[in-house]
Amino acid sequence: MTETRLPIRRALLSVSDKSGLIELGRALSDHGVELLSTGGSAKALRQAGLIVKDVSDHTGFPEILDGRVKTLVPQVHGGILGRRDMPAHVAQMQEHGIEPIDLVCVNLYPFAATVASGALPADCIENIDIGGPAMIRAAAKNFDHVTILTSPEQYHSLVESLKNGGTLLSDRRAYAGAAYAHTASYDGMIARWFAEQAGEFLPPVLTLSGERSELLRYGENPHQQAAFYHDGTKRAGIATAQQIQGKALSYNNLNDTDAAFEAVSEFDAPSVVIVKHANPCGVASAENLEQAWIAALRCDPVSAFGGIVAVNRTLDAATAARISEIFTEVIVAPDADAGAKEILAKKKNLRLLLTGAMPNPTAEGLAFRSVAGGFLAQSRDAGRVSEKDLKVVTKRVPTEQQMKDLLFAFRVAKHVKSNAVIYVRDGATVGVGAGQMSRVDSARIAARKGEDAAKLAGEDKPLTAGSVAASDAFFPFADGLESVVAAGAVAVIQPGGSIRDQEVIDAADAAGIAMVFTGMRHFRH
CATH class of the missing domain: 3.40.140.20 (AICAR transformylase, duplication domain)
Incomplete structure (x- = not known):
């Protein structure tokens, strides 16, 4: 059965990340959509020559408490939550002068970036968004009638829907699921920050979130599903790696590459680690990477075949030439020079990953393992002896x-x-x-x-x-x-x-x- 498209007549735009905002606003305006907005978003849209109505003018209620209250009013939330298929809702909206809002585009105050900047606790608290999550959750709940956007990556598909007359129910349902994931992740960051402020490394309730980087062909075995998620900490390693060449990485490739890179980060001198099935089969430090490779390979050249190689220096041409003499699944390094890239480019199936930096082996953090009905959490093994x-x-x-x-x-x-x-x-x-x-x-x-x-x-x-x-x-x-x-x-x-x-x-x-x-x-x- 063909889905009916729902037209968009009024949109509320209030974003911290203004990437793509002007393009979205212009597309909405070109399709006759009335634009409501607040603060910096309204200013940016006006500067681009678009006609925008301030939310305070729409609601008849000014922003108060230094902007803490501006959208938490019935004219906004009634316009979002009202069900258009229920006569009682429609009648109440008309009685109170509440006009329906068909599209909500909101992303939240940059709490994580504020914390990462080293800001004072008071500044961090001021970057806890209240109105934003409330509008997101309201719009997502009423996805039968309202479209919710929480990421600039969604704007293109929305514009395409506009060209076709409006959004489909399946699209709105997908946007709603993404919206709840967005607010859950945001609240999780805040909860973890409060736990850290209280000195609770393992709080009574532990919230986890991750953003999917890619779906993998399968897990450890072909009958298992798998995906790679990054947790937003930006710790140097697999999550920060750029794949320069080679076929797609598998679940096992990623797991083994992480093991190899974490191991090689332990050493200060030029070092090489060769990993097979998550265990090092050769490790060496030397005056340069080429000598370290020769020594590491000597330990177990049989197991090294088809292994993962990690180095803790910029990969040079001489070392790359040595490594390319045997079949290698992945090479991971903080960087590689032009000569090394040229040599490895001849090995079409070999994956070269460049992370941009080395992980700190003594950095604090949590490590997890699933068990039946839950998971175990512990601090990373950052221990060292001298x-x-x-x-x-x-x-x-x-x-x-x-x-x-x-x-x-x-x-x-x-x-x-x-x-x-x-x-x-x-x-x-x-x-x-x-x-x-x-x-x-x-x-x-x-x-x-x-x-x-x-x-x-x-x-x-x-x-x-x-x-x-x-x-x-x-x-x-x-x-x-x-x-x-x-x-x-x-x-x-x-x-x-x-x-x-x-x-x-x-x-x-x-x-x-x-x-x-x-x-x-x-x-x-």
């Missing part, structure tokens, strides 16, 4: 280079699924064991990776020989420590805190290796 935090618990003390490698290894461990054991030598991983139920198994898998990589490199000794090892959590028994020693590690870093710590320390002393405790663990489930 040399001054370490406690040497063995007779043998790590050398200066070993201490550097121990700290490097422990930062890598933070980004490897638990149970995690990582071997490092000279600023590069030489074995990664991830996600095993037993810490002993993780140690052995990482050691085997070091053996396999050595064979591929034509070396006689496993890469783990003479390395240091990191464990994301304490060794509950000496057997895990003994597995690390068997792999050739000469120093170990672990959180400590087990009731059998002394047993593990004694095993380290018996093996003649050094061990340090961090007092901090990095479970990653």
